Amino acid sequence: MTNSTGTVADSGVDPVDPAVVLAALASMVGETEGSIVRLQAVREAQLAVAQRFAEDLAAQSGSVSVRGEAAELAQRSVAAELAAVLHMSDRVVQGRMVRAADLMAKYPATMHAFTEARINAAHVRLIQDTGARLDDEVRAEFEQAAVAACVGETPHRAKRIIERLAERLAPRSLTERHRDAQKQRRVWREDLGDGQKALGLIHSAAVIDGIYDRLTQQARMLKVANAKAAKDAGSGLTPDPGELGDPADDRTTDQLRADLCADTLLTGAASGHDTTVGLLSAIQARVEITIPAFTAMAPDTGATHAGAGSAFGVRTEQPAELAGGQPIDTDTARILAGDAAAWERVLTHPITGAILAVDRYRPNADLRRLLHARDSRCRFSTCGLPPVTQDLDHTIDAAYGGATEEGNLGGLCRRHHVLKHQTAWTVKQLGAGVLEWTSPAGATYIDRPPSPVTFTIADLEPDPEPDPPPEPPPF
Known part of the structure; x- marks a missing residue:
């Protein structure tokens, strides 16, 4: 060999x-x-x-x-x-x-x-x-x-x-x-996880290259200004408050491009399309979030002992959620909560976490708010569209005596609302917002309402008391 x-x-x-x-x-x-x-x-x-x-x-x-x-x-x-x-x-x-x-x-x-x-x-x-x-x-x-x-x-x-x-x-x-x-130009968003989303834009090649180039130039200008500010600070010079530059700003060019783009889109005026009275520029961004009470409360920065921020060994500070179910970080949630002009409280079952009611429950707007909170996505088994796209569907049609109440309503996107009424797909309520779908082939699929951002009493049950230590031997 x-x-x-x-x-x-x-x-x-x-x-x-x-x-x-x-x-x-x-x-x-x-x-x-x-x-x-x-x-x-x-x-x-x-x-x-x-x-x-x-x-x-x-x-x-x-x-x-x-x-x-x-x-x-x-x-x-x-x-x-x-x-x-x-x-x-x-x-x-x-x-x-x-x-x-x-x-x-x-x-x-x-x-x-x-x-x-x-x-x-x-x-x-x-x-x-x-x-x-x-x-x-x-x-x-x-x-x-x-x-x-x-x-x-x-x-x-x-x-x-x-x-x-x-x-x-x-x-x-x-x-x-x-x-x-060009007739198909559009903007869309995509979930990424870890409290992040991607924003996409389709437009002509020249416009996209122009946007990217402008953001790059702005980012480079800030990088140069930051470097100059850091050099001046190291020399003991007092920075001019009217100039660009922050010696503590260590963002990368990619991060600066992203932040500059967000600042422009959130606060800039659409000068090429706006009216003389600024109707478009007066529109502010709207974000709908669900925040657990413990998350809304700022953590005690002075608490350093073991177990701070927890109850019975369970983390009390839970992520907030955007409408549609995507979790977001607690810092962003608290900033948005601090700027909110009004709140709607969602009451949940202390054991199961199921949504029971919202404040000021009435059969009209409040019932819609309750279902909006419970069904934070389309209730068809494979759909995840957010509640803004939903129709409130009577599981048993109102024409056949179906009641307009929480136990006979479910949020469906228009596509699956039509699917339920116009094809052989059927659905029935099993209670507590749980839906059972039956396909034309006879298969059944259970869809449960998305769990709200909360934890229940079952999560907080303390561990059983440990057995007492054995008696020491008599010698």
Whole structure:
């Protein structure tokens, strides 16, 4: 036996050639990745079948609709069934069904290469997205060349070739497409966790680059001013209060860009769109939060003994929550609470934490506030839209004697409100705000109201008294 250097290996020693091990590892990873890609292709085919099935259901309903309401409702119902199994949003599943059906119908060569694992899911998305602008007459030519460009290349490196190919075959110029694309400009937000969110903006490339460049210039100006202030402070010079610069400001350029952007959006005036009396600039940001009482109380900074800020070993300072359920840090919650002009108290059950009532309970506005507090998201089992989007739905329709009361109402977004009334999905109340959904296939799903930001008596029960120490021995 010889090793990688060609010398004879010592007897009794199992040599390990790093090159052989790495080659075997790469082969195994490649085979595993190929299996995953093939399974992804199978899943796309199954989603396409689900879309076709939904279309057949709509056709069998006999409903004639120029706007396709029957087809849309059938897609929602099928997507909701799959979403419950996948533990995903049914909106996402419905979009994937439509996309998979489009892939199967319009991109057969791409799907063939996908099933053979010659290209991966990222390549497929690139081809499908880029080819969407092309007419049927040239799509086959584009697809053949695009698949060839993707084989053996990363999606990033293939993108430039595919974009150029699509631009050559596109029936409309980039300028014309840009005008249409500008109609889709928008702003959105996304949860990140740890009390953070992301704010996204889609606009023309020149505007986005201009925004980023302006924020960068402002951040650099502050960095230079801060460095100068720190140098002056080290020399014993008194800073001029009218100048920029803080010797204690150690924020990075990224942090400064983010803070400057937030300051501008929260306090700046929309000069290009506002009226002479400043109607737009007078609008202030509105944030709805839920704060436990212990969190609203500032902690005792002088308490240094063990167990400060806790009761029976349980942390008394709990996170606050934005409307919709995202936790936020206690410092931000206290600042917002200090600026609040009014409060609404939510009363919870001391054992279960279930919401019982809000202040000034009356059948109208207060009932809505109670349900708003209890159902801090859409009550369909896979939906998480916040309460601002909700309809108050009668579980038993008012037309059939259903009472307008907490035990017969639930907050549903418009999509799932329509789904409940227009498809075979049904729901019933089990008490304490717990809903039981039954799908067209007969599966049941329990949806419980989101727990408020509180802890209950059960959490505060002290540990049982420890057994007394044994008596010392008599010797």
